[in-house]
Amino acid sequence: MKAIRAAFLDFVGDPFFVPESESVRYIPDGLLVIxxxxxxxFGTFETLQEKYAGVAIASHEGKLILPGFIDIHVHYPQAEMIAAYGEQLLAWLNKYTFPTEKKFHDKDYARQIASFFLDELLRNGTTTAVVLTTIFPSSVDALFEEAQRRNMRIVAGQMLMTRNAPDFLINDAQTAYTQxxxxxQKWHGNGRSLYAITPRFAITSTDEELTLAGKLKAEFPDVYVHTHLSENPQEIExxxxxxPNSTDYLNVYEQxxxxxxxxxxxxxxxLDESAFERLSKAGAAIAFCPTSNLFLGSGLFKLGKAKSDYGxxxxxxxxxxxxxxxxxxQTMSDGYxxxxxxxxxxxxxxxxYLATLGAAQAIYLEDKLGSFDIGKEADFVVLDxxxxxxxxxxxxxxxxQDLETLxxxxxxxxxxxxxxxIAATYIAGECM
Ligand SMILES: [Zn+2]
Structure with a gap:
Protein backbone atom coordinates (compact mmCIF):
# COMPACT_ATOMS: atom_id res chain seq x y z
CA MET A 1 0.00 0.00 0.00
CA LYS A 2 1.11 3.58 -0.66
CA ALA A 3 -0.38 7.04 -0.47
CA ILE A 4 0.00 10.34 -2.31
CA ARG A 5 -0.63 13.74 -0.77
CA ALA A 6 -1.47 16.72 -3.00
CA ALA A 7 -4.38 18.80 -4.29
CA PHE A 8 -6.85 16.61 -6.21
CA LEU A 9 -9.49 17.42 -8.82
CA ASP A 10 -11.93 14.95 -10.37
CA PHE A 11 -15.58 14.84 -11.41
CA VAL A 12 -18.59 13.25 -9.75
CA GLY A 13 -21.12 14.53 -12.30
CA ASP A 14 -21.37 15.83 -15.86
CA PRO A 15 -20.82 19.62 -15.89
CA PHE A 16 -22.81 19.86 -19.14
CA PHE A 17 -25.92 18.76 -17.21
CA VAL A 18 -25.46 19.64 -13.54
CA PRO A 19 -24.17 22.92 -12.06
CA GLU A 20 -20.40 22.94 -12.36
CA SER A 21 -19.90 23.31 -8.62
CA GLU A 22 -21.82 20.05 -8.12
CA SER A 23 -19.94 18.18 -10.86
CA VAL A 24 -16.52 18.89 -9.36
CA ARG A 25 -14.78 17.23 -6.43
CA TYR A 26 -11.87 19.42 -5.38
CA ILE A 27 -9.67 18.67 -2.38
CA PRO A 28 -6.88 21.25 -1.86
CA ASP A 29 -5.07 18.97 0.61
CA GLY A 30 -6.01 15.38 -0.14
CA LEU A 31 -4.75 11.86 0.26
CA LEU A 32 -5.02 9.11 -2.35
CA VAL A 33 -4.37 5.63 -0.97
CA ILE A 34 -3.37 2.97 -3.49
CA PHE A 42 -9.57 8.89 -1.13
CA GLY A 43 -10.39 12.01 0.86
CA THR A 44 -8.93 14.94 2.74
CA PHE A 45 -5.53 14.43 4.33
CA GLU A 46 -6.99 15.52 7.64
CA THR A 47 -9.65 12.79 7.75
CA LEU A 48 -7.46 9.96 6.42
CA GLN A 49 -4.05 10.59 8.01
CA GLU A 50 -4.70 8.61 11.19
CA LYS A 51 -6.28 5.63 9.45
CA TYR A 52 -3.22 5.27 7.20
CA ALA A 53 -0.58 6.38 9.69
CA GLY A 54 1.70 3.44 8.87
CA VAL A 55 1.57 3.90 5.09
CA ALA A 56 4.42 5.62 3.24
CA ILE A 57 3.23 8.96 1.86
CA ALA A 58 4.73 10.61 -1.22
CA SER A 59 4.00 14.31 -1.41
CA HIS A 60 3.36 16.34 -4.56
CA GLU A 61 3.04 19.59 -2.66
CA GLY A 62 1.98 22.54 -4.75
CA LYS A 63 0.82 20.30 -7.61
CA LEU A 64 -2.66 19.34 -8.80
CA ILE A 65 -3.47 15.67 -9.42
CA LEU A 66 -6.18 14.63 -11.88
CA PRO A 67 -7.28 11.27 -13.25
CA GLY A 68 -5.04 10.39 -16.23
CA PHE A 69 -6.06 11.95 -19.53
CA ILE A 70 -7.90 9.71 -22.01
CA ASP A 71 -7.35 10.39 -25.73
CA ILE A 72 -10.15 8.60 -27.58
CA HIS A 73 -8.79 8.87 -31.15
CA VAL A 74 -5.13 8.84 -32.16
CA HIS A 75 -3.03 7.15 -34.90
CA TYR A 76 0.24 5.73 -33.60
CA PRO A 77 1.85 5.17 -37.03
CA GLN A 78 1.37 8.87 -37.80
CA ALA A 79 3.56 10.11 -34.95
CA GLU A 80 6.47 10.62 -37.35
CA MET A 81 4.43 12.53 -39.97
CA ILE A 82 2.78 15.06 -37.63
CA ALA A 83 2.90 18.60 -39.01
CA ALA A 84 2.84 17.70 -42.73
CA TYR A 85 2.22 20.79 -44.85
CA GLY A 86 -0.46 22.09 -47.09
CA GLU A 87 -3.24 19.59 -47.73
CA GLN A 88 -6.78 18.74 -46.71
CA LEU A 89 -7.93 15.27 -45.74
CA LEU A 90 -7.92 13.11 -48.91
CA ALA A 91 -4.78 14.62 -50.46
CA TRP A 92 -3.04 14.57 -47.06
CA LEU A 93 -3.75 10.85 -46.72
CA ASN A 94 -2.40 10.08 -50.19
CA LYS A 95 0.64 12.31 -50.03
CA TYR A 96 1.85 11.76 -46.46
CA THR A 97 -0.11 9.14 -44.51
CA PHE A 98 -0.29 6.09 -46.74
CA PRO A 99 3.45 6.02 -47.58
CA THR A 100 4.23 6.29 -43.85
CA GLU A 101 1.88 3.48 -42.85
CA LYS A 102 3.57 1.18 -45.39
CA LYS A 103 6.65 1.05 -43.13
CA PHE A 104 4.68 -0.72 -40.39
CA HIS A 105 4.83 -3.96 -42.33
CA ASP A 106 8.15 -4.36 -40.52
CA LYS A 107 7.43 -5.38 -36.94
CA ASP A 108 10.74 -4.10 -35.55
CA TYR A 109 9.99 -0.70 -37.00
CA ALA A 110 6.42 -0.81 -35.68
CA ARG A 111 7.71 -1.67 -32.21
CA GLN A 112 10.17 1.21 -32.26
CA ILE A 113 7.44 3.73 -33.12
CA ALA A 114 4.89 2.12 -30.76
CA SER A 115 7.41 2.50 -27.97
CA PHE A 116 8.03 6.15 -28.83
CA PHE A 117 4.29 6.78 -29.13
CA LEU A 118 3.37 5.30 -25.74
CA ASP A 119 6.19 7.16 -24.01
CA GLU A 120 5.01 10.36 -25.65
CA LEU A 121 1.46 9.76 -24.35
CA LEU A 122 2.89 9.32 -20.85
CA ARG A 123 5.02 12.46 -21.16
CA ASN A 124 1.78 14.30 -21.86
CA GLY A 125 -0.19 12.81 -18.99
CA THR A 126 -2.29 10.54 -21.21
CA THR A 127 -2.78 7.17 -19.56
CA THR A 128 -5.37 5.58 -21.88
CA ALA A 129 -5.88 5.99 -25.62
CA VAL A 130 -8.06 4.58 -28.38
CA VAL A 131 -5.49 3.95 -31.08
CA LEU A 132 -5.51 3.30 -34.81
CA THR A 133 -2.79 1.11 -36.30
CA THR A 134 -2.28 -0.11 -39.90
CA ILE A 135 -3.51 -3.06 -41.99
CA PHE A 136 -0.57 -5.19 -40.79
CA PRO A 137 -1.35 -7.54 -37.87
CA SER A 138 2.23 -7.23 -36.62
CA SER A 139 1.70 -3.47 -36.17
CA VAL A 140 -1.19 -4.28 -33.82
CA ASP A 141 0.85 -6.84 -31.88
CA ALA A 142 3.72 -4.36 -31.54
CA LEU A 143 1.43 -1.74 -29.99
CA PHE A 144 -0.30 -4.09 -27.55
CA GLU A 145 3.00 -5.70 -26.52
CA GLU A 146 4.58 -2.32 -25.79
CA ALA A 147 1.41 -1.16 -23.96
CA GLN A 148 1.53 -4.26 -21.78
CA ARG A 149 5.18 -3.61 -20.93
CA ARG A 150 3.97 -0.28 -19.51
CA ASN A 151 0.75 -1.79 -18.07
CA MET A 152 -1.28 0.83 -20.01
CA ARG A 153 -4.98 0.41 -20.74
CA ILE A 154 -5.11 0.77 -24.53
CA VAL A 155 -8.00 0.21 -26.95
CA ALA A 156 -6.79 -0.58 -30.49
CA GLY A 157 -7.35 -2.69 -33.57
CA GLN A 158 -6.10 -3.58 -37.02
CA MET A 159 -7.03 -1.06 -39.71
CA LEU A 160 -9.47 -2.49 -42.27
CA MET A 161 -8.83 -1.29 -45.86
CA THR A 162 -9.85 -3.01 -49.09
CA ARG A 163 -10.07 -0.23 -51.69
CA ASN A 164 -9.26 3.37 -52.64
CA ALA A 165 -5.72 3.23 -51.27
CA PRO A 166 -2.34 2.23 -52.75
CA ASP A 167 -1.84 -1.53 -53.37
CA PHE A 168 0.56 -1.80 -50.43
CA LEU A 169 -2.22 -0.79 -48.00
CA ILE A 170 -4.98 -2.97 -49.39
CA ASN A 171 -6.04 -6.20 -47.78
CA ASP A 172 -8.42 -8.90 -48.89
CA ALA A 173 -11.70 -8.66 -46.92
CA GLN A 174 -11.79 -12.30 -45.94
CA THR A 175 -8.13 -12.25 -44.84
CA ALA A 176 -8.73 -9.10 -42.80
CA TYR A 177 -11.73 -10.77 -41.16
CA THR A 178 -9.70 -13.84 -40.19
CA GLN A 179 -6.82 -11.71 -38.90
CA GLN A 185 -9.20 -13.58 -29.30
CA LYS A 186 -5.58 -12.76 -28.58
CA TRP A 187 -5.89 -9.25 -27.20
CA HIS A 188 -9.40 -8.32 -26.06
CA GLY A 189 -9.38 -8.48 -22.27
CA ASN A 190 -5.76 -9.68 -22.21
CA GLY A 191 -4.39 -7.70 -19.22
CA ARG A 192 -5.54 -4.14 -19.73
CA SER A 193 -5.79 -4.43 -23.55
CA LEU A 194 -9.11 -3.99 -25.34
CA TYR A 195 -9.90 -4.48 -29.03
CA ALA A 196 -11.61 -2.18 -31.55
CA ILE A 197 -12.85 -3.30 -34.98
CA THR A 198 -11.40 -0.46 -37.05
CA PRO A 199 -12.53 0.22 -40.63
CA ARG A 200 -10.39 3.25 -41.60
CA PHE A 201 -13.47 5.00 -42.99
CA ALA A 202 -16.28 4.08 -45.37
CA ILE A 203 -14.27 5.08 -48.45
CA THR A 204 -11.57 2.44 -47.97
CA SER A 205 -13.90 -0.50 -47.27
CA THR A 206 -15.99 -2.56 -49.68
CA ASP A 207 -19.51 -3.72 -48.82
CA GLU A 208 -18.04 -7.17 -48.25
CA GLU A 209 -15.55 -5.87 -45.68
CA LEU A 210 -18.13 -3.84 -43.78
CA THR A 211 -20.44 -6.86 -43.77
CA LEU A 212 -17.67 -8.93 -42.20
CA ALA A 213 -16.91 -6.13 -39.72
CA GLY A 214 -20.57 -6.17 -38.66
CA LYS A 215 -20.41 -9.94 -38.36
CA LEU A 216 -17.45 -9.62 -35.99
CA LYS A 217 -19.28 -7.02 -33.88
CA ALA A 218 -22.24 -9.40 -33.62
CA GLU A 219 -19.94 -12.27 -32.64
CA PHE A 220 -18.05 -10.17 -30.07
CA PRO A 221 -20.53 -7.55 -28.82
CA ASP A 222 -18.31 -6.11 -26.09
CA VAL A 223 -15.54 -5.30 -28.59
CA TYR A 224 -15.37 -1.67 -29.79
CA VAL A 225 -16.00 -0.26 -33.27
CA HIS A 226 -13.74 2.68 -34.09
CA THR A 227 -13.72 4.73 -37.29
CA HIS A 228 -14.06 8.20 -38.86
CA LEU A 229 -17.33 9.93 -39.73
CA SER A 230 -18.17 13.11 -41.62
CA GLU A 231 -14.85 14.92 -41.42
CA ASN A 232 -14.48 16.66 -44.77
CA PRO A 233 -16.92 17.70 -47.57
CA GLN A 234 -15.07 15.81 -50.35
CA GLU A 235 -14.93 12.71 -48.20
CA ILE A 236 -18.69 12.92 -47.61
CA GLU A 237 -19.37 13.37 -51.33
CA PRO A 244 -25.72 4.93 -53.20
CA ASN A 245 -28.21 2.98 -51.09
CA SER A 246 -27.35 4.79 -47.87
CA THR A 247 -29.43 7.76 -46.71
CA ASP A 248 -26.39 9.54 -45.27
CA TYR A 249 -22.81 8.83 -44.13
CA LEU A 250 -23.80 7.48 -40.71
CA ASN A 251 -26.33 5.21 -42.40
CA VAL A 252 -23.46 3.40 -44.19
CA TYR A 253 -22.22 2.18 -40.81
CA GLU A 254 -25.78 1.57 -39.57
CA GLN A 255 -26.53 -0.70 -42.51
CA LEU A 271 -23.73 15.88 -39.40
CA ASP A 272 -27.36 16.97 -39.54
CA GLU A 273 -29.95 16.77 -36.74
CA SER A 274 -31.08 13.30 -37.73
CA ALA A 275 -27.58 11.85 -37.49
CA PHE A 276 -27.00 13.45 -34.07
CA GLU A 277 -30.30 12.01 -32.90
CA ARG A 278 -29.39 8.50 -34.12
CA LEU A 279 -25.92 8.62 -32.54
CA SER A 280 -27.49 9.63 -29.25
CA LYS A 281 -30.08 6.84 -29.34
CA ALA A 282 -27.43 4.28 -30.23
CA GLY A 283 -25.24 5.21 -27.25
CA ALA A 284 -22.32 5.79 -29.62
CA ALA A 285 -19.49 8.22 -28.89
CA ILE A 286 -17.95 11.12 -30.79
CA ALA A 287 -14.23 11.89 -30.64
CA PHE A 288 -13.85 15.69 -30.76
CA CYS A 289 -10.46 16.40 -32.38
CA PRO A 290 -10.05 20.20 -32.47
CA THR A 291 -6.35 20.50 -33.34
CA SER A 292 -6.83 18.12 -36.27
CA ASN A 293 -10.02 19.80 -37.50
CA LEU A 294 -8.29 23.18 -37.53
CA PHE A 295 -5.05 21.85 -39.06
CA LEU A 296 -6.74 20.07 -41.99
CA GLY A 297 -9.34 22.84 -42.32
CA SER A 298 -12.09 20.26 -41.90
CA GLY A 299 -14.53 22.48 -40.01
CA LEU A 300 -15.88 23.31 -36.57
CA PHE A 301 -17.44 20.55 -34.47
CA LYS A 302 -20.75 21.54 -32.88
CA LEU A 303 -19.95 20.50 -29.33
CA GLY A 304 -22.90 22.30 -27.75
CA LYS A 305 -25.37 20.63 -30.09
CA ALA A 306 -23.89 17.15 -29.78
CA LYS A 307 -23.40 17.19 -26.04
CA SER A 308 -25.95 19.59 -24.53
CA ASP A 309 -28.81 19.26 -27.05
CA TYR A 310 -28.54 15.58 -27.95
CA GLY A 311 -26.74 14.16 -24.92
CA GLN A 330 -3.31 21.91 -26.06
CA THR A 331 -6.29 19.93 -27.35
CA MET A 332 -8.53 21.60 -24.74
CA SER A 333 -7.08 24.97 -25.76
CA ASP A 334 -8.04 24.46 -29.41
CA GLY A 335 -11.40 23.01 -28.31
CA TYR A 336 -12.04 26.27 -26.49
CA TYR A 353 -14.25 16.57 -17.83
CA LEU A 354 -14.12 15.72 -21.57
CA ALA A 355 -10.52 14.54 -21.13
CA THR A 356 -11.17 12.44 -17.99
CA LEU A 357 -14.51 11.11 -16.71
CA GLY A 358 -16.42 12.19 -19.83
CA ALA A 359 -13.99 10.29 -22.05
CA ALA A 360 -14.18 7.25 -19.77
CA GLN A 361 -17.97 7.31 -20.11
CA ALA A 362 -17.72 7.73 -23.87
CA ILE A 363 -15.77 4.48 -24.08
CA TYR A 364 -17.80 2.65 -21.41
CA LEU A 365 -14.89 2.41 -18.97
CA GLU A 366 -16.23 4.68 -16.22
CA ASP A 367 -16.35 1.71 -13.84
CA LYS A 368 -12.54 1.46 -14.17
CA LEU A 369 -11.20 4.90 -15.14
CA GLY A 370 -11.84 8.63 -15.06
CA SER A 371 -12.07 9.51 -11.35
CA PHE A 372 -10.69 8.71 -7.91
CA ASP A 373 -13.66 6.63 -6.80
CA ILE A 374 -12.63 3.72 -4.58
CA GLY A 375 -11.89 0.59 -6.60
CA LYS A 376 -10.93 2.39 -9.81
CA GLU A 377 -7.55 1.88 -11.47
CA ALA A 378 -4.99 4.34 -10.11
CA ASP A 379 -3.95 6.04 -13.37
CA PHE A 380 -3.36 9.73 -12.79
CA VAL A 381 -1.45 12.82 -13.83
CA VAL A 382 0.39 15.35 -11.67
CA LEU A 383 -0.01 18.86 -13.11
CA ASP A 384 2.39 21.69 -12.47
CA GLN A 401 -8.36 27.14 -1.97
CA ASP A 402 -11.70 27.74 -3.71
CA LEU A 403 -13.40 26.68 -6.95
CA GLU A 404 -13.33 30.12 -8.52
CA THR A 405 -9.56 30.40 -8.24
CA LEU A 406 -9.18 26.78 -9.31
CA ILE A 422 3.10 17.37 -16.68
CA ALA A 423 5.18 16.83 -13.55
CA ALA A 424 4.53 13.07 -13.45
CA THR A 425 2.26 10.38 -14.85
CA TYR A 426 1.23 7.30 -12.86
CA ILE A 427 -0.03 3.99 -14.22
CA ALA A 428 -1.75 1.70 -11.71
CA GLY A 429 -0.08 3.63 -8.90
CA GLU A 430 3.44 3.44 -10.39
CA CYS A 431 5.27 6.59 -11.46
CA MET A 432 6.18 6.16 -15.10
ZN1 LIG B 1 -8.14 9.94 -37.36
Missing part, protein backbone atom coordinates in the same frame (compact mmCIF):
# COMPACT_ATOMS: atom_id res chain seq x y z
CA UNK A 35 -3.34 -0.78 -3.06
CA UNK A 36 -2.44 -3.22 -5.85
CA UNK A 37 -2.78 -0.54 -8.53
CA UNK A 38 -6.26 0.54 -7.48
CA UNK A 39 -7.74 3.33 -5.40
CA UNK A 40 -8.12 1.99 -1.88
CA UNK A 41 -9.24 5.22 -0.25
CA UNK A 180 -9.15 -9.47 -36.89
CA UNK A 181 -10.91 -12.47 -35.37
CA UNK A 182 -7.54 -13.87 -34.26
CA UNK A 183 -6.51 -10.49 -32.84
CA UNK A 184 -9.75 -10.16 -30.85
CA UNK A 238 -17.18 10.40 -52.28
CA UNK A 239 -18.81 8.22 -49.60
CA UNK A 240 -22.28 9.04 -50.96
CA UNK A 241 -21.12 7.92 -54.45
CA UNK A 242 -19.67 4.65 -53.15
CA UNK A 243 -22.75 3.76 -51.10
CA UNK A 256 -23.66 -2.96 -41.52
CA UNK A 257 -24.49 -3.10 -37.80
CA UNK A 258 -21.59 -0.90 -36.74
CA UNK A 259 -23.43 1.79 -34.76
CA UNK A 260 -24.17 1.07 -31.11
CA UNK A 261 -22.68 1.33 -27.67
CA UNK A 262 -18.87 1.04 -27.79
CA UNK A 263 -18.87 2.61 -31.29
CA UNK A 264 -16.50 5.58 -31.49
CA UNK A 265 -16.73 8.01 -34.41
CA UNK A 266 -14.02 10.60 -34.93
CA UNK A 267 -14.91 14.15 -36.07
CA UNK A 268 -18.67 14.18 -36.92
CA UNK A 269 -18.32 17.77 -38.13
CA UNK A 270 -20.91 17.97 -40.88
CA UNK A 312 -24.26 12.26 -27.09
CA UNK A 313 -21.20 10.85 -25.34
CA UNK A 314 -18.20 13.00 -26.35
CA UNK A 315 -14.53 12.64 -25.52
CA UNK A 316 -11.57 14.80 -26.49
CA UNK A 317 -8.96 13.41 -28.84
CA UNK A 318 -5.71 14.53 -30.43
CA UNK A 319 -5.99 12.67 -33.79
CA UNK A 320 -2.20 12.82 -34.21
CA UNK A 321 -0.80 13.02 -36.98
CA UNK A 322 -3.51 15.36 -38.35
CA UNK A 323 -3.73 16.68 -34.81
CA UNK A 324 -0.85 18.98 -34.01
CA UNK A 325 -0.04 17.95 -30.44
CA UNK A 326 -0.02 14.93 -28.16
CA UNK A 327 -0.98 17.26 -25.32
CA UNK A 328 -4.57 17.04 -24.10
CA UNK A 329 -4.03 20.51 -22.60
CA UNK A 337 -11.21 28.26 -29.64
CA UNK A 338 -13.42 26.06 -31.85
CA UNK A 339 -16.29 26.79 -29.44
CA UNK A 340 -15.49 30.52 -29.40
CA UNK A 341 -15.68 30.66 -33.21
CA UNK A 342 -19.26 29.43 -32.87
CA UNK A 343 -20.16 31.91 -30.09
CA UNK A 344 -20.07 29.20 -27.44
CA UNK A 345 -17.68 28.80 -24.55
CA UNK A 346 -16.04 25.66 -23.30
CA UNK A 347 -15.48 26.19 -19.58
CA UNK A 348 -12.31 24.75 -18.03
CA UNK A 349 -14.29 22.25 -15.94
CA UNK A 350 -16.12 21.03 -19.04
CA UNK A 351 -12.84 20.73 -20.93
CA UNK A 352 -11.13 18.70 -18.19
CA UNK A 385 0.31 24.80 -13.03
CA UNK A 386 3.43 26.99 -12.69
CA UNK A 387 5.58 24.97 -15.08
CA UNK A 388 6.85 27.90 -17.15
CA UNK A 389 7.77 31.44 -16.14
CA UNK A 390 4.63 32.75 -17.82
CA UNK A 391 2.39 30.13 -16.15
CA UNK A 392 4.02 30.91 -12.79
CA UNK A 393 3.25 34.60 -13.29
CA UNK A 394 -0.33 33.91 -14.37
CA UNK A 395 -0.99 31.31 -11.63
CA UNK A 396 0.61 33.15 -8.72
CA UNK A 397 -0.42 32.38 -5.17
CA UNK A 398 -0.01 28.62 -4.86
CA UNK A 399 -2.65 25.89 -4.86
CA UNK A 400 -6.17 27.39 -5.04
CA UNK A 407 -11.24 27.44 -12.47
CA UNK A 408 -9.02 30.42 -13.32
CA UNK A 409 -5.81 28.47 -12.81
CA UNK A 410 -6.81 25.34 -14.70
CA UNK A 411 -8.09 27.51 -17.55
CA UNK A 412 -4.74 29.29 -17.79
CA UNK A 413 -3.07 25.86 -17.59
CA UNK A 414 -5.04 24.44 -20.51
CA UNK A 415 -4.42 27.54 -22.63
CA UNK A 416 -0.72 27.95 -21.80
CA UNK A 417 0.28 24.42 -20.81
CA UNK A 418 1.65 21.44 -22.71
CA UNK A 419 4.00 18.55 -21.85
CA UNK A 420 6.01 20.96 -19.67
CA UNK A 421 3.05 21.14 -17.27
Missing amino acids: DQGKVKD TREQI FTAKLF FGLVGDRSIFAHCIH IKVGLATDVGAGTSFSML KVAQLQAESLSPFKAF MQATPLMALRNRGGIP AEQIFATMILGDDRA
